[in-house]
Amino acid sequence: MTASNVVRAASRRCDRWSVGIVALCLALAACGGSTDKFKPLPDRPVESIYNEAQDKLAEGEFILAAKMFDEVDRQHPYSTWAVKAQLMSAFSYYQASRYTEAITALDRFIQLQPGNPDISYAYYLRALCNYEQISDVSRDQKATQEALNALEEVTKRFPQSKYARDARLKADLTRDHLAGKDMNVGRFYQKQRQYLAAINRFRSVVEKYQTTTHVPEALHRLVECYVALGVREEAQMAAAVLGHNFPGSDWYQDSYKLLAGDIPRTAPGASGRTVALDGGAARGDAIALPPGQGTAGQTPAGQQAPRPQAQAEEPKRKGMLGRAMDWLF
Secondary structure: OOHHHHHHHHHHHHHHHHHHHHHHHHHHHHHHOOOOOOOOOOOOOHHHHHHHHHHHHHOOOHHHHHHHHHHHHHHOOOOHHHHHHHHHHHHHHHHOOOHHHHHHHHHHHHHHOOOOOOHHHHHHHHHHHHHOOOOOOOOOOHHHHHHHHHHHHHHHHOOOOOOHHHHHHHHHHHHHHHHHHHHHHHHHHHHOOOHHHHHHHHHHHHHHOOOOOOHHHHHHHHHHHHHHHOOHHHHHHHHHHHHHHOOOOHHHHHHHHHHOOOOOOOOOOOOOOOOOOOOOOOOOOOOOOOOOOOOOOOOOOOOOOOOOOOOOOOOOOOOOOOOOHHHHO
C-alpha cells in the first residue's frame, strides 16, 4: 500500500469517528434538555393547563410541571389560578432540586402577593431552598448564613404559623453548623500554632453561638491556646467558665488536667450578680453567678479548686451562658 493510500484510509476513519461523536452529542443533548427546551403551549383554558400541570407534578415530572404552571400565569395572568400557579411553579422547582429557579419564583410571588393567605408558606419554602443547599463545614458557608437569615425571617414574621416550629428547629441546626465551621477553622489555626487567629475563632463560637453543642469544646480550646501563649490567668478564667456552665463535660476534665487543678473556684464579678457575655445587661434567663465568690483571678482562701464532676448533669443552656466574658478576653 502506497503512502497516499494510507493517508486516505486514515482520513476516512477520522471522518467516521467525527460523525459518530457529533451524533452522540446531539442525542445526549436531546435527552438531557427535553424538559428545559419547553415550547410555549397554544392558548388553552386555564383549568386545562393547570390540571395537566398537576398531573405532571404527581407523575414526578417536576420541571415540565413547573413550565406548565408558568404557562398558566403567562396565558391567564388575571385569573385566580395564576396566583396558585406561581406558588406551585416554585414548589415544582423545589421538588426538582432547582433551588435557584425556585427562589426566583418565590421572590416574585412574595413581591406581587404580600397579602396572600399562603405568604407564610412562600417564606418558609424559600428558607427550605436555602437550607437544602447547606454544604459541609469544610466548604464556604455563605449558603448556610443565607439559610439562617431566611429561617429567622419566617419565625419573626409568622411566629404563630404552622411553619414556625420547624423553622426554629432548622435555625438551631444551622447555627450549630456555622459554629462547627468556626471550630474547624480554629482547630486548623491551632494546629499551625497560630494561636491568636485560633482564639478569635473560638471566641466567635462562645459569643455568637452560645446555645450550640460546640461551646464546651470552644472554651477548652481557649484554655489550650492561652496555655500555649503563656497567659495562664486567662486560661484559668476560661476553665472557670467551662466548669461552671458544663461541670460534667469531658472538656472540663481535660482543661482541669491541663491546668493541674489550678482553676479559680469562681469568676470575678459582684456577689450574686448575673453578668452577660458581652459585658452588658444580662438577660433574665442567664445563669446567676454564685454568691461569696473571690476576687478576680483568685481562689477563695482555704478552698481548693473544684474537681470535675463526671456524673453531674449539664445545665440547660438558654440565652447567655451567664459568665463575665469581658474579663476573659
